[in-house]
Amino acid sequence: MSSSFTIHQVAVIGAGTMGMGIAQVAAQAGHAVVLYDTNPAQTARALDDFASRLASRVARGKLTEQDATALRARISPAERLSELAGSDLVVEAIIERLDIKQQLFAELEGICGDRCILASNTSSISITAIGAALSRPERLAGLHFFNPAPVMKLVEVISGLATTAEVRDTLLTLARDWGKMAVHASSTPGFIVNRIARPYYGETLRALQEGCGSPQLLDTLMRSSGFPMGACELTDLIGQDVNFAVSSSVYRAFHDEPRYRPSLVQQALVDAGRFGRKTGQGFYAYENGKAEQVPLAAPAGQAPDRVLVLGDWSELKGAEALLGRYRGELERRDGSPALLIDGVRVELTSGRSCALRHPGLAAMALDWADDYESVSHIALGVSEYCTEQQVAAVVGFFQSLDKQVILLPDHPGMLVLRTIAMLVNEAAEACLHRVASPEDIDLAMRFGVNYPKGPVAWGAEVGYRRLLTLLDNLRTVYGEEKYRPSLQLRHWAVAEEAI
Structure with a gap:
């Protein structure tokens, strides 16, 4: 979408680590940058440190002397806020206090021209609340970088209640031109990441x-x-x-x-x-x-000669290939997917503890793995009804398949699947409330915190119905609304079954 906003000069307020990082990103993209801090000495230190980093890169052959000089020359210090008057974009990166940000932006309204976009790098304060102190809140938006700004790819562009589509689209295009992965979110607590x-x-x-x-x-x-x-x-x-x-x-x-x-x-x-x-x-x-690091894997066990495999394990990626490594006898029978090893029933965790799922019986819960054949560790939740001999047999079975085994208490939902379920549920709730699109949520979590997969796509792989069942069980077990499934997750689960 075209925009009548043209960004040439960029001003950054706050010469701390984040502010200087944003200034560097803008300068690297070819913009003239004005850097202002209420403490001029901090601005001087930031620019000196930047010059030292550039010199180091030149010495290591990572940057030419000419490029370093040009880059440094694009960032100039400002001693007074009024010197930001000619800027097309002002990015604030100061203390996380609403009153101070409101005061700053109200002052900037009287300094900067009508076609200047005002942006806050806040990670937690409502853009709508900041804009409430302005006469023209429609030109205010969030431009949330992640630390360190020159390295981290993600930028969240945040629309307040009054932010125009023109301002939003200009910032999304600009951030992408700066080489960033830009996503859009509405101004709600925590934004996306x-x-x-x-x-x-x-x-x-x-x-x-x-x-x-x-x-x-x-x-x-x-x-x-x-x-x-x-x-x-x-x-x-x-x-x-x-x-x-x-x-x-x-x-x-x-x-x-x-x-x-x-x-x-x-x-x-x-x-x-x-x-x-x-x-x-x-x-x-x-x-x-x-x-300090200490050994974690369970002690060596003794693999049994025979294991009974119930049901179809093909829905769990790599599970059949993993079972194919077993050198003993595998007997197969119909039933709900489970392994019977020395009297112990081993099955994927469902959000209930083993003691509640199989009262009085020796049972273990298997935690989630995206690929059971390639994962390094297998985690098992051990019921109180398992004997030491039975634990050793199950541990020995998985060790014979070249896996390290982590033994956990009988924790409902274990840890990996339970965490994935909660991440997917939170993403579903954000979609339901129109905080961001599913696509932007997945991009934000992959590039903002380096998750292996976006939660929406991850939920589709694991199975929305599986995760919904786990959360419903956790909600029942704990009696807490913390594990209340999102309405959107329920809709995804129904749509999944209809395919």
């Missing part, structure tokens, strides 16, 4: 609170399922204080919606000053920036 990512942290933190396993064990399981980092190590990297503050902000913004309730486990770390890597202690203890 910071909203939909909440369950990724929340389900691991809840598993910790319920004694499901150590941080390292749970992180290992999530990494083996394709996530780049487990929730514990990721929140240590982000900062427990920062992650807890975002969770608390989203929770309050949604009027105490149970899905976003912050974790007491994380609050304890924050109260203790254990913020993660930056303090040397979080879920992990850090020495020289590295966390």
